[in-house]
Amino acid sequence: MGCDSFPFSRAMQGVRTLSPYQPGKPVSDLQRELGIRDIVKLASNENPLGPSPRVLEAVREAVGGIARYPDGSGHALRHALAAHHDIDAACITLGNGSNDVLDLIARAFLGPGREAVFSEHAFAVYPIATQLAGATARVAAACDGLNGQRHGHDLAALRALVTADTGVVFIANPNNPTGTWLTEAPLRDFIAALPPECVVVLDEAYVEYADVPGYVEASGWLAVHPNLVVVRTFSKAYGLAGLRVGYALSSPAIADLLNRVRQPFNVNSLALVAAEAALADPAHVAASASLNRRERERLARELAARDVEVVPSAGNFLLAGFGRPARALYDGLLREGVIVRPVENYGLPDHLRITVGLPAENGRFLDALDRVRGRAA
Ligand SMILES: *Cc1c(COP(=O)(O)O)cnc(C)c1O
Numbered sequence: 001m002g003c004d005s006f007p008f009s010r011a012m013q014g015v016r017t018l019s020p021y022q023p024g025k026p027v028s029d030l031q032r033e034l035g036i037r038d039i040v041k042l043a044s045n046e047n048p049l050g051p052s053p054r055v056l057e058a059v060r061e062a063v064g065g066i067a068r069y070p071d072g073s074g075h076a077l078r079h080a081l082a083a084h085h086d087i088d089a090a091c092i093t094l095g096n097g098s099n100d101v102l103d104l105i106a107r108a109f110l111g112p113g114r115e116a117v118f119s120e121h122a123f124a125v126y127p128i129a130t131q132l133a134g135a136t137a138r139v140a141a142a143c144d145g146l147n148g149q150r151h152g153h154d155l156a157a158l159r160a161l162v163t164a165d166t167g168v169v170f171i172a173n174p175n176n177p178t179g180t181w182l183t184e185a186p187l188r189d190f191i192a193a194l195p196p197e198c199v200v201v202l203d204e205a206y207v208e209y210a211d212v213p214g215y216v217e218a219s220g221w222l223a224v225h226p227n228l229v230v231v232r233t234f235s236k237a238y239g240l241a242g243l244r245v246g247y248a249l250s251s252p253a254i255a256d257l258l259n260r261v262r263q264p265f266n267v268n269s270l271a272l273v274a275a276e277a278a279l280a281d282p283a284h285v286a287a288s289a290s291l292n293r294r295e296r297e298r299l300a301r302e303l304a305a306r307d308v309e310v311v312p313s314a315g316n317f318l319l320a321g322f323g324r325p326a327r328a329l330y331d332g333l334l335r336e337g338v339i340v341r342p343v344e345n346y347g348l349p350d351h352l353r354i355t356v357g358l359p360a361e362n363g364r365f366l367d368a369l370d371r372v373r374g375r376a377a
Contacts (some may be wrong), residue, residue, distance in 0.1 A: 014133070015132070018128065019128075026041075030334060030339060036337045039339065040337060040364045047236065047239035048357045049221050054280060055281075057300055066270070074188075081247060090252040091252055093262065101246050104261045106135070110168055111133055114168075115167065116135050117161045117169045117170070118137070118142065119153040120141055120142040120347055122171075126170040131244055141154060142178075151311055159172070179315045185216075194227065204232055206315035210314040210315070219249050229249070231248050232249070232338045233245070295357070295359060317356060329369075
């Protein structure tokens with residue numbers, strides 16, 4: 001039977017019209033396509049130091065147990081997180097990566113007749129989860145630089161889109177792919193002014209890197225805002241992207257709702273022990289953040305010296321603007337064995353997103369950039 005004999009039209013509307021998430025190009029793809037070895041991947045905001053050695057030890061120890069189902073409630077990890085955040089374990093929902101958590105939120109609070117509000121250049125999973133839930137996206141224009149960080153979230157524009165039909169407001173702080181961040185007072189005021197039944201998601205995937213003026217993590221506000229959901233991940237600073245673990249912090253009422261939607265074994269047994277071990281090694285996270293800070297500053301300086309627009313970043317990546325479509329530059333870098341991230345799908349065709357890597361990796365990127373741009377000139 002032919003592979004295309006099934007009628008496309010049978011799929012639900014939200015599925016037929018969906019543009020799937022475009023991940024960073026895997027190293028193995030580039031190896032296969034161009035036969036290049038020694039590839040540098042700065043495309044998916046992974047931790048270049050990898051996970052803590054304690055994680056590897058814990059995973060090795062647990063691997064013999066994989067014939068058993070994982071603990072479906074994730075009891076040990078939830079309690080470790082509860083202690084870490086000084087919050088009740090009933091406020092924590094575990095996910096198969098934070099993408100899973102975002103999807104749980106969309107399925108619990110979005111659907112036909114409901115709207116999701118988020119910003120232009122916001123994280124790509126928000127429109128996807130919204131559309132799959134059958135809800136309507138309302139997209140606020142980004143800041144132009146006069147009213148906040150250029151390309152960043154405009155809280156007044158977001159607020160203007162909120163109606164009685166708004167199920168969820170999605171905000172990433174810091175935001176991917178822009179690296180921009182919102183500061184404490186405006187963000188707190190924004191949340192306080194929302195209708196109390198409107199769920200507001202603060203996606204803090206890069207919180208560990210956000211050593212920038214005015215930044216605040218939002219978990220301290222959970223006690224006053226039962227409609228707030230703070231989303232965290234082990235994929236970035238903790239170095240566990242391949243294992244898929246994330247979580248939500250919320251009121252117990254929202255956690256109860258998310259838990260109804262959650263698949264019983266959504267976080268696997270190796271991921272559970274790995275996350276717990278990662279949490280127990282804060283020094284590794286601190287070392288990762290401090291390396292990131294140094295190298296992010298260096299990359300920003302080097303790019304600015306090359307007349308590239310660099311958006312100030314609170315994450316482990318930089319959004320770089322080249323003043324003209326950046327696709328050819330991306331392709332040229334691939335041929336040099338350097339994978340970065342094109343961001344046309346975020347409405348930023350003139351930009352590339354570059355993950356901050358190890359010093360030598362960042363050097364490879366800068367050298368490759370000079371060669372590619374030198375050829376084009
Ligand atoms: C990388 C990222 C995530 C993390 O996704 P996981 O599913 O946890 O790997 C979440 N939100 C944003 C904004 C991100 O950039």
